[in-house]
Amino acid sequence: MDTVIVLFNRDLRVHDHPALASACERARAVIPLFVLDETVPAGRRRGFLLQCLADLRANLRARDGELFVRRGDVVTEAMRLACRTGAEAIFASADVTLLAGRRQQRLSRERIAYQLFPGATVVPPGTLKPSGGGDHYRVFTPYWRAWSRHERRSVLAPPRHVPTPPDLAAGRLPTPARPEPMPGGESAARDRARQWIHRALPGYADGHDDLAGDHTSRLSPYLRFGCLSPLELALLAAGGQDFVRQLCWRDFYHQVTHAFPAINRTDYRPRGHRWRDDETALQAWRAGMTGLPIVDAGMRQLLTEGWMHNRARLIVAAYLVKLLKIDWRAGARHFFDHLLDGDVANNSGNWQWVAGTGNDTRPNRAFNPLRQAKRFDPAGEYVRRHVPELADLPTTHIHQPWRLPAPPGDYPRPII
Ligand SMILES: Cc1cc2nc3c(=O)[nH]c(=O)nc-3n(C[C@H](O)[C@H](O)[C@H](O)COP(=O)(O)OP(=O)(O)OC[C@H]3O[C@@H](n4cnc5c(N)ncnc54)[C@H](O)[C@@H]3O)c2cc1C
Structure with missing residues (x-):
C-alpha cells in the first residue's frame, strides 16, 4: 500500500x-x-x-x-x-x-x-459467546471463566519508524486550560502501571475495598483513553488474579455495550421502575451535601479529583437509586461529566448494575450506606479527608450523623 x-x-x-x-x-x-x-x-x-x-x-x-x-x-x-x-x-x-x-x-x-x-479490550467484544445461545454474555461469572481460558493475541512492540509524509501541516494542539490532577498520556500511564504493579499489586486483593487506604491502581483514566493496552496490562499483572478480574469486568461491559449500544439511555432489563423527580435532592447529592458523610465524601472526591474510589461509587450510586429513588440516568450523566475515566460502557454498565436494570443477578440487592461506611471506612478517615467540616468529629458521629446535636458549619442534616 x-x-x-x-x-x-x-x-x-x-x-x-x-x-x-x-x-x-x-x-x-x-x-x-x-x-x-x-x-x-x-x-x-x-x-x-x-x-x-x-x-x-x-x-x-x-x-x-x-x-x-x-x-x-x-x-x-x-x-x-x-x-x-x-x-x-x-x-x-x-x-x-x-x-x-x-x-x-x-x-x-x-x-x-x-x-x-x-x-x-483484552478480548475483542463479540468474540466470546455463551454455549447456551445469545450473542453476548449477560452474567459476569461465566464470562470470566470463558475469558480466562481464551487464547490471547500477542502484544505488539511499538513501531521503530513511522514514515509520515514530510509536506503535511501537523496542525495545532491546544494547551490545556488548567493543570490536571493526573498527568495524561502513555508515558505517565506506563510509569504508573509499572510502579503500581511492583509496589501495590500484592496488596490489592486484601486492600482494594479500603476507602481510606486508596490501594487501587487509579489506571482507569489511562485505560479510558487507551494510553495503556489492556491486554499488555493483563499480562503484566498476571500474578494478581483479583486485579485481572477487574480488567475482565471492563471487557464484560464492553461486550454488553457492543451488543446493546443504547446502554447509556435505555434499561438493559426494564423492571418497571417509577423514578422520583426531586431536583433538590439530586442537587444535594451532586454537591456532596446530603448530610450522609460517606455519600458526601465520595461525591466531593469526584468534584475535586475527577475520580472516585470504586467502593464509594457503589455507595453513592445505590444511595441515589435505591434510597432517593432517582433515575440512574441522572447519576450516570453527572458521573460522565466529572470523571476523568468516564466512559459509556463502564459508567452505564455499572449504573445499571446498581439500579437493578443491568447485569446483576440479584437486582433487588439491599445496600446500606452506613453499614458500608462502618465496614470500608471504619475509622472515618476517608470522610474526614473529603469533608473538611467533619474533620474534628468523633467516628461515632460520622457513622451515625443523626446523633449529632448540631452539624458543624454549613454541613446539612441528613436529607433522608
Ligand atoms: C456507578 C459506577 C460508575 C462507574 N463508572 C466508571 C466509568 O465511567 N469508567 C470506568 O473506567 N469505570 C467506572 N466504574 C468502575 C470502577 O469504579 C472504576 O473502573 C475504578 O474505580 C477505577 O479505579 P482504578 O483504576 O483504581 O481501579 P482498579 O481497582 O485498579 O481496577 C483496574 C481497572 O479495572 C477496571 N475496573 C475496575 N472495576 C471495574 C468495574 N466495576 N467495572 C468495569 N471496569 C472496572 C478499570 O478499568 C480499572 O482501571 C464505575 C463503577 C460504578 C459503581
Missing part, C-alpha cells in the same frame, strides 16, 4: 497498537490522525485528553513520525485528508458505543478501504 491514515480515537498510544503496527508494516507512508470534535462532550476530560495527545505526538516524533491534528467532524476531516494525500485506506481501533458505531458505519460507506483492528 502507498498511504494509510491511522485514525486515533481512544487508543492514544504507540505500544501494542494493532492498527498503527499494521499500517507501518504495510504502507509506504503513514498518517496518524486525531480529529478534535468539539461537539462531542468531553466534560472534565478535555485537559487530560489534550495531554494524552501531546504525549502521543512526542512518542510519534521520537519514531520519525507526527500526529496530525484537525478540528471538526471526524469523518469529514479524515476524508478531506485522504483526498488531499491520496490515501488508500483508513485504519482504526474498533469501539463499541453508539457514537463510535455511527462513525464506523459512515466511514465504511465512504469510497476508501476502511479496516478496524482490536486493542480497546
Whole structure:
C-alpha cells in the first residue's frame, strides 16, 4: 500500500497498537490522525485528553513520525485528508458505543478501504459467546471463566519508524486550560502501571475495598483513553488474579455495550421502575451535601479529583437509586461529566448494575450506606479527608450523623 491514515480515537498510544503496527508494516507512508470534535462532550476530560495527545505526538516524533491534528467532524476531516494525500485506506481501533458505531458505519460507506483492528479490550467484544445461545454474555461469572481460558493475541512492540509524509501541516494542539490532577498520556500511564504493579499489586486483593487506604491502581483514566493496552496490562499483572478480574469486568461491559449500544439511555432489563423527580435532592447529592458523610465524601472526591474510589461509587450510586429513588440516568450523566475515566460502557454498565436494570443477578440487592461506611471506612478517615467540616468529629458521629446535636458549619442534616 502507498498511504494509510491511522485514525486515533481512544487508543492514544504507540505500544501494542494493532492498527498503527499494521499500517507501518504495510504502507509506504503513514498518517496518524486525531480529529478534535468539539461537539462531542468531553466534560472534565478535555485537559487530560489534550495531554494524552501531546504525549502521543512526542512518542510519534521520537519514531520519525507526527500526529496530525484537525478540528471538526471526524469523518469529514479524515476524508478531506485522504483526498488531499491520496490515501488508500483508513485504519482504526474498533469501539463499541453508539457514537463510535455511527462513525464506523459512515466511514465504511465512504469510497476508501476502511479496516478496524482490536486493542480497546483484552478480548475483542463479540468474540466470546455463551454455549447456551445469545450473542453476548449477560452474567459476569461465566464470562470470566470463558475469558480466562481464551487464547490471547500477542502484544505488539511499538513501531521503530513511522514514515509520515514530510509536506503535511501537523496542525495545532491546544494547551490545556488548567493543570490536571493526573498527568495524561502513555508515558505517565506506563510509569504508573509499572510502579503500581511492583509496589501495590500484592496488596490489592486484601486492600482494594479500603476507602481510606486508596490501594487501587487509579489506571482507569489511562485505560479510558487507551494510553495503556489492556491486554499488555493483563499480562503484566498476571500474578494478581483479583486485579485481572477487574480488567475482565471492563471487557464484560464492553461486550454488553457492543451488543446493546443504547446502554447509556435505555434499561438493559426494564423492571418497571417509577423514578422520583426531586431536583433538590439530586442537587444535594451532586454537591456532596446530603448530610450522609460517606455519600458526601465520595461525591466531593469526584468534584475535586475527577475520580472516585470504586467502593464509594457503589455507595453513592445505590444511595441515589435505591434510597432517593432517582433515575440512574441522572447519576450516570453527572458521573460522565466529572470523571476523568468516564466512559459509556463502564459508567452505564455499572449504573445499571446498581439500579437493578443491568447485569446483576440479584437486582433487588439491599445496600446500606452506613453499614458500608462502618465496614470500608471504619475509622472515618476517608470522610474526614473529603469533608473538611467533619474533620474534628468523633467516628461515632460520622457513622451515625443523626446523633449529632448540631452539624458543624454549613454541613446539612441528613436529607433522608
Ligand atoms: C456507578 C459506577 C460508575 C462507574 N463508572 C466508571 C466509568 O465511567 N469508567 C470506568 O473506567 N469505570 C467506572 N466504574 C468502575 C470502577 O469504579 C472504576 O473502573 C475504578 O474505580 C477505577 O479505579 P482504578 O483504576 O483504581 O481501579 P482498579 O481497582 O485498579 O481496577 C483496574 C481497572 O479495572 C477496571 N475496573 C475496575 N472495576 C471495574 C468495574 N466495576 N467495572 C468495569 N471496569 C472496572 C478499570 O478499568 C480499572 O482501571 C464505575 C463503577 C460504578 C459503581
